[in-house]
Amino acid sequence: MLDQIRCTKYTDCASCSFYQKHIFKYRSYPKGVLIPQERVLQNTMYFLLKGEVRVNSEEHPDTIFREGQFILQPVGSRVEFQILEATEAILYLFERPQNVCNERYNKSISMASAGHVGPVVMDTVQPLHNFLYGMKSFLDSDLRCSVFLQAKQTELLFLLNCYYPIKDLAAFYSTIYRYSKSFQYFILQNYQNVKDVEAFAQLGGYSVPTFRRLFKDTFGEPAYQWMLKRKCQDIHVDLLTTDLSISDICYKYGFESLSNFSHFCRSNFGQSPRAIRAEREEGE
Structure with missing residues (x-):
């Protein structure tokens, strides 16, 4: 009976200046679809609500993840997805890991920066499962106020922080730090060979906005x-x-x-x- 109750939405978020498309996204694909390799423009968590997907990337070579699991691809990495079973997913896009608990955050950052080798596929615990299906309904209703989504972002971070061991979170986030190190190496090896920021971005295969954002995250100041x-x-x-x-x-x-x-x-x-x-x- 409760499943048949539908809420009436009285606001039009799409017409508001706070409308935000790029924190959470909902995606669905039929079986057999191949999403060709492309560069990830922001750090992205992929939460699989239904289905089965084969991932191919440096971080997750020929890795299969299934309903009730999630992975992370760092900004600038390249990834290909093959949809093995009809799939529904929630994507969470972010600039950098955020702090919701000083002690655990500092420990996990220290462990993550030390590095981890091998793909990391995480299992969804029940509180996170409930959160994700709630997000699906909000996105279906086009409820995309940036203030609301930032609150949901904080909720997601609390769930990850509260229900996963530090060592698992450190391994999960380590791809960001490993990629940052390789990006830093690329910069130091090539900065003398390019004339400007645009040429540098092109040399690395990045869009200019992505290159600028990743550069500032890595070096702490604008590329120019x-x-x-x-x-x-x-x-x-x-x-x-x-x-x-x-x-x-x-x-x-x-x-x-x-x-x-x-x-x-x-x-x-x-x-x-x-x-x-x-x-x-x-x-x-």
């Missing part, structure tokens, strides 16, 4: 600002410690002319390239 600092540091080191000519240094860092290079040095160091080079010669 970080790249400019590094460029200044490297130019200064070359002028003071190498035998490269000023012309060689100018073109090494992509300047179109010596006058442009000189203007850059005056703006960032308060001196011309020749004046900086003279400091080395005076100290010898």
